[in-house]
Amino acid sequence: AFGFLKKHVLGNKTITEQDLNSILEQMKQQLITKNVAPEAAAFLMDQVSKDLVGSKTAGWTSVEITAREALTKALTQVLTPGVSVDLLHEIQKKAEEKQPYVFSIVGVNGVGKSTNLSKLAFWLLQNNFKVLIVACDTFRSGAIEQLRVHVENLAQLTDESHIRGSKNKRGKSGNDHVELFEAGYGGSDLVTKIAKQAIKYAKDQDFDVVLMDTAGRRHNDATLMSPLKSFAEQANPDKIIMVGEALVGTDSVQQAKNFNNAFGKARDIDFFIVSKCDTVGQMLGTMVNMVYATDIPILFVGVGQTYTDLRTLSVNWAVNILMS
Amino acid sequence: MVLADLGKRINNAVNSALSNTEDDYATTVDVLLKTLVTALLEADVNIKLVSNLRNNLKETLMGNKGTGKSTSNAQTKKLIQKAVFDELCNLVDCESEQPFQPKKRKTNVIMFVGLQGSGKTTSCTKLAVYYSRRGFKVGLVCADTFRAGAFDQLKQNAIKAHIPFYGSYTETDPVKVAAEGIAKFKKEKFEVIIVDTSGRHHQEQALFQEMVEISNVVKPNQTIMVLDASIGQAAEQQSKAFKESADFGAILLTKMDGHAKGGGAISAVAATNTPIIFIGTGEHIHDLEKFSPKSFISKLLGIGDIESLLEQ
C-alpha cells in the first residue's frame, strides 16, 4: 500500500523539512487506514521528522525509502516493551513461598476480558499451575455462568475423566487444577469482598494463580471507574491486565489512558492484552494507539475464540503489517 | 454521542473563519474544511468518505460565486451550515424510507447479527422490552450455542424484563434451536420474535455460513446489525461483509453512552446504505432510544430550525 514511495535512486542528499512534508502526510494517511489514531500517527511522523531532518540519505536511497525506514524504526520502538518479564518464573517464585500470584483483568464492555482470562488460565494450566478463577463481575447477566462453562471446559482439558457439572472435593465447580470461586451477583461492595475472600481461599488451598474477572465498564464514567481504585487497593493484585479490542478506533487512546489512571498515582496497569486481532485484517492500529498512549507493554494478543488463540506479540509481524 | 463535539467544532470553525474579515471567502472555506476533516478522522469516519466529503463540500462552497464580500456573514454562515448538513446527512442516510414496523396480530421475526461483543444479547432484550411496552406479544430466542454462558445471559435478562424466552443448554446446533424457538412462539401466536445469534466476523467463513443457515430457517422480516459505537476503520469491511451475507436492513448502534464518537458506525452506514434505527445508551434494559438521523445532525450542528435552512 505504500506504493506512492517512488524510488529516486540518488542518495547522499541532505533531508529538509520540505522534502518530508508530503511524504509524511501520505504515510500518516496510510497509518490512519490501518486504524492508527490521528494523534498517534502525528506522533510517529514527528519521530520520523526528528530522526531525519538535517541527516543525509544513504547512497542509492531516496528520501521516501529513508522515511519509510525511519517509520519502521519508530513503530518498532513504540511496540517493543521496555522491560521484559518472565511471568512464569515470577509465578513459580511466589508459589515456592506458598503465595498465590494474583491477576485482575479490566477493560470496557465486551472487549473479551472473560474469554481471554480463560485463555490465560489454559496457558497457566499447561504450565502446571493450579488456577483459581474468581467471578468478580457480579453485574452482567450470565457473567458467572460464562466463567463456570470455561472452568468446566478447562477441567475437562486437564483431566479427561472430569464429568461436566460435577463438583470437586471441595464441592466447587472444577477439579484439582482449576476451580471457580463465586459468590453470586451484587454491588461493588460484594466485588471487593469476593476478591479478598478468594485470595485467602487460594492461599489456604494451595492455588498458584488467582485470575479475577471484572465487569466491563465505560472508561468515561467516574462512578464506574472509581471502584477500580479501591478494588485494586484491597485485592492488591500482582498484575493488572487491561484487555482492549483491536476493533476499537481512536477511542483506544483514551480507553488506555483512563484505565491506567483509574488506579491512582501509585499504581499503573501492568500489561495489555489486545483481543480480536483476527477480526481486523491489516488494521492493527489499536496496538499502537494503546502503547503510544501509556507506554504499557502488550503481554499477549488474542487471535480467536478458543483457548489456544493467545499469542505473544511479534513486533516484527505487527510492524510489517502496519507498513505494508 | 456520535460526533458529539463535531457540531461545536464546525460552528466554532465557521464563526472564527467568518469573524476574520482579513480572509477572503476561499480562505474561510479552506480553514473550515481542514477543521472538518480533522474532526471526522478523529471520530473514526472512514478516510475515503472523509476525502469524498471534503471534495464535495469544496465544490459546493466554491461553486457559489458571488458569495463573499457582497453577502452578509449571516448568509454565508447559513450557506455553509446547509452544505455541511447535506453532506453529513448523505453520510448517515437520511433519505431512507420508513423503517420496518412490526404488525400486530402477525408474526414478525427480527434477527440480530454482529461482531463479537458488540452488544447483541443486551440489545435483544432492550428491543423486546421496547415492543412489549407498545403492546406486542414478544418472545426471545437464543440461537447462540457457541459463546459460554450465552443462554444464561439471555435468560437472566429476559426474566428481569418479564419476556418469554427459548433456548437450550444441550443442543449445539444454533440452526436447530432457532427453528424450534420460532416454531414454538409461532404456535403460541407471538407477534414479535427476536432471535439472538453468536458474534462473528467475516474472516471466518464457517461462521458466516452458519449465519446464513440460521437466517434461512428463521426467515426474518427484519435483520439488525448491532455495531459498537467505538469501532474504528474496520467498520466498513465488516459491515459490507455482513450486508452481503445477512442483508441486514437496519443498524443498532450500542454503547453510545461511552466516549466514542461513532464515526466508524457512520462509515458502516455509508458502506451499506443502511440506516441506524436505534441507539443503545447503557447496560440496563431501558437504555434504548429511537434514532432519527436528520434531527440528530441538525442538533449536532446546533441548527434549531432545519426547515428554514432547507428552504434557502
Ligand SMILES: Nc1nc2c(ncn2[C@@H]2O[C@H](COP(=O)(O)OP(=O)(O)OP(=O)(O)O)[C@@H](O)[C@H]2O)c(=O)[nH]1
Ligand atoms: N474473534 C475473536 N473473538 C474474541 C476474542 N476474544 C474474545 N472474543 C469474543 O468476544 C466476545 C466477548 O467476549 P467476553 O470475554 O465475554 O468479553 P468481556 O470483556 O468479558 O465482556 P463483558 O464482561 O460483558 O464486558 C465473545 O463472543 C468472545 O468469544 C478474540 O481474540 N478473537
Ligand SMILES: Nc1nc2c(ncn2[C@@H]2O[C@H](COP(=O)(O)OP(=O)(O)OP(=O)(O)O)[C@@H](O)[C@H]2O)c(=O)[nH]1
Ligand atoms: N455502556 C454500555 N454497555 C453496553 C451497551 N450495550 C451492551 N453493553 C455491554 O456490552 C457488553 C457486551 O454485550 P453483549 O450483549 O454480551 O454483546 P454480544 O454482542 O451479545 O456478545 P457476543 O454474544 O459475545 O458476541 C456487556 O457488558 C453489555 O453490558 C450500551 O449501550 N452501553
Ligand SMILES: [Mg+2]
Ligand atoms: Mg466478562
Ligand SMILES: [Mg+2]
Ligand atoms: Mg451475545
